[in-house]
Amino acid sequence: MKYRSFKEEQVAEVGLGTWQLGSADWGNVDEEAALQILEAYTNAGGNFIDTADVYGMGVSETVIGKFLKTVGKKIYIATKLGRRGDDGNGWPQNFTYDAMKRQAEDSLQHLGVSQLFLEQLHCIPTEEMRSGKVFDHLRKLQQEGLIKYFGASVETSEEALLCLEQEGLASLQIIFNLFRQHVADEVFAKAKEKGVALIVRVPLASGLLSGKFTQETKFESNDHRNFNANGESFNAGETFSGIDFKEGVNLSDKIKTLLPDERMAQWAIRWILDHPEVTTVIPGASKISQVDSNVEASDLAPLSADVHQQLRKLYDEQIYNKIRGHF
Template identity: 30%
Template sequence: MSKNSKDTLKISGIDTSVLRIALGTWAIGGWQWGGPDDGNAIKTIHKAIDNGINLIDTAPIYGFGHSEEIVGQALKGKREKIVIATKAALNWTDDKEKIFRDARPERIRKEIEDSLRRLKTDYIDLYQIHWPDDKTSIEETAMELEKLRQEGKIKAVGVSNFSVEQMKSIQHFTQLSAIQPPYNLFEREIENDVLPYAKEHSLAVLCYGPLCRGLLSGKMIKDRVFQGDDLRKTDPKFSTSVFDNYLAATEELTQFAKDTHNKTLLALAVRWVLDQYQGNIPLWGARKPEQIEGIRDALGWSLSANDLKTIDEILAKHIKNPISPEFMAPPNR
């Protein structure tokens, strides 16, 4: 594993430095990813740890608690070496058919206790509000988070999918250490405001979807069929005529990565996220041990200014109107 200091990071409020690639566990929960596979999931977490990953990001909504339970099982005997990030403020109906935002203090209080139990721990390192809830004041939400921090149940506060204005508001009432937005070569909306704000305030940025739901994995093919509740069935990048444009871009990026750095598209995509800001932490989503392969290839090197310019030119050539990831947003309460 890389010893390069540029590939590690200290998140404010958390003592342990983390590798700047974290394990994302949405797929491990099974929901929207074709169902769970617990045996492989635990092996995947162990392989990630063996490859130097020491930050694991999860959430109650990932399998309605199942992802957290699997992480808790996998970390038995390893907890103190691992930084756990989880989330709060999404709720669901008893039949799990409807999901909605819910950042009320009583909901957060219930969620923290449920998460601690599932994760088999007495504290969470990074506790994040998953989506902003416009029916609850940010002050109420933030003050409950600050109480949890004072009680020692959480070490640091983060937010996910928040605007700059919402981040400014929460910082009136608690210290913000990290944010979690979507960010990858194809989805770059945060460069307009969220990323500059993170840089200005030295926030860690946990970047979800660095491979854009597999588009940047190097394994996506035109006639791929998505089964069951797979999220990509509703992602406009995969279901419309623009899919061909995205695939054409990945083909050229694959050749560029090989010719210039002898790297895979996957390594290029993750390195690109790392090189945009020293505080970026791409979330490496995996549900099988073999999907951990390639982590080392993204570390210990950098893209040059010329590389970044060429990448932008390839994107501009193939993708005239980039599609944002807004389709993933859950409804308000």
Template identity: 30%
Template sequence: MQYSELGDSGLEVSEVGFGAWTVGTDWWGDRSEEDAIEMLQYAVDQGVTYVDTGDVYGHGRSEEIVGRALSEVRDEVTVATKVGYDFYNNPQAGHGEIPKQMNPEYLREAVEKSLERLEMDSVDLLQLHNADVSEITPDVLELLDELEEEGKIDATGLALGPSIGWLAEGDLAIEAEFDSVQLVWNVLEQEVGDHFLETIERTGSSTSLIPRVPHSSGILNEQVTPDTELGEGDHRGFRPDAWYETGWEKLEKLRFLEQAGERTMGQAAIAWLLSHDSVASVTPTFRTKADIDEWAAASDVPKLTDEEMARVDELYENDFGIDRDDGMDSLRTSVDGADIESAGLDKLAAD
């Protein structure tokens, strides 16, 4: 495992991190608390020292599990959590999004409750969870500074999602020198990641990017194939059939990234992201110990060559030679499309 600094915070993160959304909910398959703790501890044994959770995952359950699993190795790991969704006063309805609360009073109380569940005096990285650009106010930024001064957090980040987009939000965080921006980014969904790379270069910001969904919801690790039947409640089911069908065709054109005995397609998908200097850690969705064995090793597989990177770029620029709609919605915007227009991504905006 290789390690990177998160922004200029001084925090060290493993290049492959553990997205603990999987251990707090049943959206990626159900597991016992004992199995969840065992998975987390196994990941740490494989060198995974960055663990990313959130208060809304299982309405606090993920944080509780993370706290118990890591209690004996607290000084060896970097723990991130997220706040901003008011699950205390709003029940979860399936996979639907619950109301957010981004005022300083609520956020401070949420942080205190997160620390209690984690059984920690401080959290290494605190991320605002899916905050709109209008919600990241001067008062909220002041609160983040206060929490850092009080020793309750060491670094600040912005976690974007779940839909693709959030350009204005990511740009704001980068320009404000947040330590990290978490985003959906992978070989099949590149526009937003590319845009933030340009913003970082333009501003000279030290912000690190933390990609999630590196396997594009199961296509690039081949856990979702034409023969797969997604179970009821499986989070990957939100993708339309046309998107998967198009994705399988694109996967076949990326087979050149595999190297027998040295680099699997699942590892290549992570290695492609790690080839970008601003990427500090990639958080795949671990479901089993076998996933951990394979993907944690992606930090050490042969790096993608310049020729391989160029070939991926060419394929993507030409939409892999596939002239068919994939059924996905247009990019999300909270500023009436001004961010999409400014980024030159109008073709992905809603009609």
């Protein structure tokens, strides 16, 4: 595992996304399996885990908290707030200082830590980011010692650029993959100029870029790849990066022909890591074999300039105009 700088810390360039560990929106992952996945990741040298308070409404954070009690080395946990709808909360009530403090305190309790390493806004409405009040609240939480750093997970380049104007922003979490290449053109240089870490989510386009799906692949009823395939429940971009599933299978087959060998998932992550502005990529895993596959990307040699050019040509000519949702 190789590491990259996040402020004064060194974090694994291949992190672990844990939406799956909430046993919601990705099918079921029981606690024992979740703990084994976390152990496999850290045993492979991983030290950066991303979660959110709404992943199973505290389930993902809680299982991570249990795991942290068993680990003898430093693990950096990034969580998120802003999307809860329990106890009468929800938009716009979620974005008062009191509500944000309550959400952060709940995450502290779930994780069993005294300070959150990174608290991120969780794809909140653009107008809330534009007003700037939520960032003032995060700064106050930072001053009070509840959080060490703050960042934002965003849906669009417009939102990313809005956040980059905020003083003290430590990180941006963005969708960036072979089905979403233009983000590098619009955001990366500015993030580098500002010294803001880039955390890449949805790196495998909800599994499409693993190369393992066919036109006949089916998903469980509680898997967002079933119920949100066309953006029925939340932004279509969060599922298959906004690409129609069957179209995505065909495009994945075309991408596969441009890669050095059959290890499509690893090369798709390697392609992301070839961008030096990226701090860490956070593929999820619902089984240990997926952890091993994801981590392997850190050891691969960079793709050649010719392969990068071919992949961008395919994107510009056949993929970009097929993206749906906010991007």
